[in-house]
Amino acid sequence: MSLTIGEVGPDFSLLDTEGRKWSMAEYDGAPATVVVFTCNHCPYALAWHDRLVQVARDYAARGVRVLAVNANDADRYPRDSFEAMKERVAKEDWPMPYLHDATQEVAREYGAKVTPDVFVLDAEGRLRYRGAPDSDYGNPGERAEWLREALDAVLSGSILQRPETRPVGCSIKWKA
Amino acid sequence: MNVELLWWEGCPSTDGALTAVREALTDVGLDGVEVHMREIKDDGEAAETGFVGSPTILIDGVDLVPAAADEPIGLSCRVYRRRDGRVSPIPDPDDLREALRAAAERAEVKR
Numbered sequence: 001m002s003l004t005i006g007e008v009g010p011d012f013s014l015l016d017t018e019g020r021k022w023s024m025a026e027y028d029g030a031p032a033t034v035v036v037f038t039c040n041h042c043p044y045a046l047a048w049h050d051r052l053v054q055v056a057r058d059y060a061a062r063g064v065r066v067l068a069v070n071a072n073d074a075d076r077y078p079r080d081s082f083e084a085m086k087e088r089v090a091k092e093d094w095p096m097p098y099l100h101d102a103t104q105e106v107a108r109e110y111g112a113k114v115t116p117d118v119f120v121l122d123a124e125g126r127l128r129y130r131g132a133p134d135s136d137y138g139n140p141g142e143r144a145e146w147l148r149e150a151l152d153a154v155l156s157g158s159i160l161q162r163p164e165t166r167p168v169g170c171s172i173k174w175k176a
Numbered sequence: 177m178n179v180e181l182l183w184w185e186g187c188p189s190t191d192g193a194l195t196a197v198r199e200a201l202t203d204v205g206l207d208g209v210e211v212h213m214r215e216i217k218d219d220g221e222a223a224e225t226g227f228v229g230s231p232t233i234l235i236d237g238v239d240l241v242p243a244a245a246d247e248p249i250g251l252s253c254r255v256y257r258r259r260d261g262r263v264s265p266i267p268d269p270d271d272l273r274e275a276l277r278a279a280a281e282r283a284e285v286k287r
Binding site: 041042043044046047076077078079114137138140168169170171173 | 186187188189248250252253254255256262263264265
């Protein structure tokens with residue numbers, strides 16, 4: 001199952017690394033929310049991370065919320081444990097909360113496949129974009145342009161030219 | 177020279193890695209060397225081979241970029257660093273060429 005363009009994204013309640021609970025409902029009235037499934041150990045997620053951070057910073061003043069979610073099975077991948085997530089956020093400067101999807105239910109409901117997998121939801125919580133941040137993990141100059149295009153379209157109320165792209169990254173590590 | 181590319185299906189970098197290795201072989205004049213592909217299918221095979229992530233490139237049995245001692249063994253995508261510091265799922269082309277040249281020199285010395 002995977003969330004399709006135009007569908008309302010499922011609500012959730014997840015803890016971030018500071019122990020704060022987050023839900024989609026909290027963003028009632030926000031013009032756009034980005035939910036990005038990511039992790040600590042994947043080279044694709046790491047390569048795109050700074051670009052996603054910059055998007056979070058650049059669009060914060062326009063009310064856009066970015067939520068990073070780690071759903072990987074921490075038993076098999078200890079680098080993605082809640083403790084490891086906390087350590088990473090403590091070391092780095094994150095402008096967005098890093099949420100722990102310990103049961104993997106949120107990732108399953110959204111149909112996330114890889115890290116990173118980006119979902120952009122509008123003010124009504126409807127999915128407007130799903131895919132990769134941009135066309136090339138190896139080129140920081142791409143600046144997460146596909147994500148920025150999606151956000152600009154949502155914020156301006158215009159039609160997205162590219163509502164879906166193929167997410168590229170490491171498979172989400174599902175529990176057995 | 178034996179070049180082996182160990183890969184796991186959960187990681188999308190296999191094709192890119194194979195291309196990079198072939199290009200590096202050509203760059204250093206070793207076009208005739210075949211790259212042997214070896215799929216790592218489960219945790220058991222990962223443990224058996226000391227697999228620390230996909231892709232892992234072995235040149236005459238030696239890891240092109242030796243993994244840190246605390247690198248966990250298992251099915252994952254491997255994190256490499258480009259020479260400019262960027263994270264990458266594939267080794268830096270210069271590292272590939274350097275390792276291949278060194279292996280070729282070792283092989284020459286043995287003759």
